[in-house]
Amino acid sequence: MAGRRIVVFPSSVELGPVLARLVTSRAEKAIASHGRFTLGLSGGSLVSMLGKELPALPELDCSKWVVGFCDERLVSFDDPESTYGLYKSKLFSKVNIPDSGILTIDSSLPVSECAEDYTRKLKEAFPDDHFPVFDLLLLGMGPDGHTCSLFPDHPLLEETTKIVAPISDSPKPPPQRVTMTLPVVNAARCVAFVSTGGSKAPILKEVLEGREGPEFPAARVVPTNGELFWLVDDPAAASLTTQVERLSSGAKL
Numbered sequence: 001m002a003g004r005r006i007v008v009f010p011s012s013v014e015l016g017p018v019l020a021r022l023v024t025s026r027a028e029k030a031i032a033s034h035g036r037f038t039l040g041l042s043g044g045s046l047v048s049m050l051g052k053e054l055p056a057l058p059e060l061d062c063s064k065w066v067v068g069f070c071d072e073r074l075v076s077f078d079d080p081e082s083t084y085g086l087y088k089s090k091l092f093s094k095v096n097i098p099d100s101g102i103l104t105i106d107s108s109l110p111v112s113e114c115a116e117d118y119t120r121k122l123k124e125a126f127p128d129d130h131f132p133v134f135d136l137l138l139l140g141m142g143p144d145g146h147t148c149s150l151f152p153d154h155p156l157l158e159e160t161t162k163i164v165a166p167i168s169d170s171p172k173p174p175p176q177r178v179t180m181t182l183p184v185v186n187a188a189r190c191v192a193f194v195s196t197g198g199s200k201a202p203i204l205k206e207v208l209e210g211r212e213g214p215e216f217p218a219a220r221v222v223p224t225n226g227e228l229f230w231l232v233d234d235p236a237a238a239s240l241t242t243q244v245e246r247l248s249s250g251a252k253l
């Protein structure tokens with residue numbers, strides 16, 4: 001697929017610093033071009049990696065960052081399942097993103113209203129865009145091929161008008177979540193998936209090399225005008241036969 005870069009690292013130890021430098025290079029570019037950097041974060045295994053790598057960068061300045069969540073679980077912020085709660089303790093407490101630049105859900109609302117409230121926050125943050133155009137979205141992929149909270153065979157995959165959608169029947173707990181929709185994901189200037197570990201090898205092969213039947217949600221992430229990276233480690237890439245780039249920790253993307 002044109003424009004897609006599949007980059008394989010020996011392990012997540014080498015991948016982490018390159019991911020952190022991808023974030024800061026896209027931040028510098030965005031701030032130089034339009035005065036701020038808009039970043040969408042996913043939960044799961046990404047939280048620990050970013051919490052380790054970003055604060056370790058020398059002279060990291062996040063004062064012009066605006067951060068949203070690609071998806072969020074509808075639980076209180078002190079629940080261990082809360083993506084915001086985890087980022088607060090592992091990342092936001094260690095870097096200088098202004099509180100006003102962190103776009104959170106209101107977890108006290110019922111799920112549909114929560115999605116509407118988060119939609120309003122994104123529209124306010126992106127007043128000029130029909131669909132918010134994030135400078136960078138960081139995505140994970142579950143072993144079932146889901147990304148954000150967009151799950152295989154779910155009707156939300158066909159959403160074409162909403163910015164944020166509620167989901168009450170997530171097959172992965174917790175069941176109630178809100179998620180960016182595919183039109184928002186595919187409007188981004190840059191999307192980077194991070195997928196590590198041998199448990200991701202079978203699904204990674206199907207997502208990147210195709211399969212019979214409907215595409216997995218992660219395979220439907222094809223930014224219209226943006227860059228697409230798949231940053232994976234050797235165990236996750238073990239079954240791939242497609243062409244990949246092999247890099248180590250000193251690389252810059």
Ligand SMILES: O=C1O[C@H](COP(=O)(O)O)[C@@H](O)[C@H](O)[C@H]1O
Binds near residue numbers: 139148
């Ligand atoms: O439930 C979720 O899972 C995906 C994948 O997580 P990972 O731990 O397998 O990387 C994550 O991207 C998403 O934000 C989260 O809500």
